Amino acid sequence: MELEFVPLPNGVGSEIRGLDPREIGGAEEAALQEAFLRNSVLLLRDLQLTPESHLALTHILGEPEIHPMAPARPGQPPEIIEPSYSAGGAHDPDEIVGHIPWHSDQTYTQRPCRGALLRAIEIPPEGGQTGFVDTAAVYQALSDDVKAAIEGLEAVHRLARSHRLLGLHQEEEKARELAARFPDMAHPLVRVDPSSGIRSLDISPMFADAVAGWPTDKSEALLARLRDFATQSRFVYWHEWKPDDLIIWNNYRVLHSAAGHKNRYVRTMNRTTLTGEIDGRRTT
Ligand SMILES: [Fe+2]
Structure with missing residues (x-):
């Protein structure tokens, strides 16, 4: 089988x-594994996967994990989750639902996932794009001064930050339970992929709440500067989904964001998640 690699925009x-x-076969497995390590994002179209073949493809790239927050769907393998936003409900049909700010997945956990495989099932006629940034390219583009300034620093990632940004109100008891389950977790601002040695900027804006050990003002100024730099349009690829598209991202060097779509439309995806390899440091 002859595989062709075509660069995506930006x-x-x-x-x-x-x-x-x-x-x-073995040659394709090796090519996929190598491509996964060397790329931030891989797009495959029209594979006509089933839940079983989606899971089999996942196994080629690593160990699938059960997502820590999302429930599995009855009748599907538990490793497959189905992010879905249905039409209707009590909300305005033109209200934008499903927007998720820039982040790397699960950086509020001790061992964030290695990557994910997201497959489009039903796509709205407008909206619903996913944005991707290669944070290894972002790191390379930083000035030498900034690279030197952030070397050795850690960011503290908090699930509660995402709830704040999304405007989700948690009852006090629920907030306490989540804080106990997901304590503050420090990860280096410069991540080194243990499998490839590739360095990337780990700023997961939806979760990275502070620079460890820094006063609030100084910390927020640095994180805001890095966030603004990383999400410049020259680094972003917005994927317009078609049904049966599969996107694989390397969570060790990708930021992504969901644009959201009007509540009148349905957007249904299937996703598997690859178990991580690097542990953060608990700070609470
Ligand atoms: Fe995500």
Whole structure:
């Protein structure tokens, strides 16, 4: 099988063409594993995956994990979650739902996931894009002064920050329970991928709440500067989904964001998650 790699816009990974998921042998497995390590994002179209073949593809790239927050869907393998926003409900049909700010996945946990495989099932006729940034390219683009200034620093990641940004109100008891389950977690601002040695900027804006050990003002100024730098349009690829698109991202070097879509439309995806390899440091 001849695989073709076509770069995606703004240097964000590659589209892989020519893969037949029914005929993946050792050579294709090795090519996929290498591509996963060397790219931030991989796009594959029209694979016509089933939940079972989606999971089999996941196994080629690593160990699937059960997502810490999202429930599995009855009748599906528990490793597959189904992020879905249904039409209707009590909300205005033109209200934008499903918007998720820039983040890397699960950085509020001790061991954030290695990556994820997201497959489009039902896509709204407008909106619903996912934005991706290659944070290894972002790191490379930082000035030498900034690289030196952030070397050795850690950011403290908090689930509660995401609730604040999303305007989600948690009852006091629920907030306490979540804080106990997900204590503050420090991860280095410069992440080194243990498998490839590639360095990237780990600022997961939805969760990174402070620079460890820094006063609030100084901490917020640095994180805001890094956030603004990393999410410049020259680094961003907004993917317009079509049904049966599969996007694989390397969570060790990707920021992503969901644009959201009007509540009148349905957007249904299937996702598997790859178990992480690097532990953060608990700070509370
Ligand atoms: Fe995410």
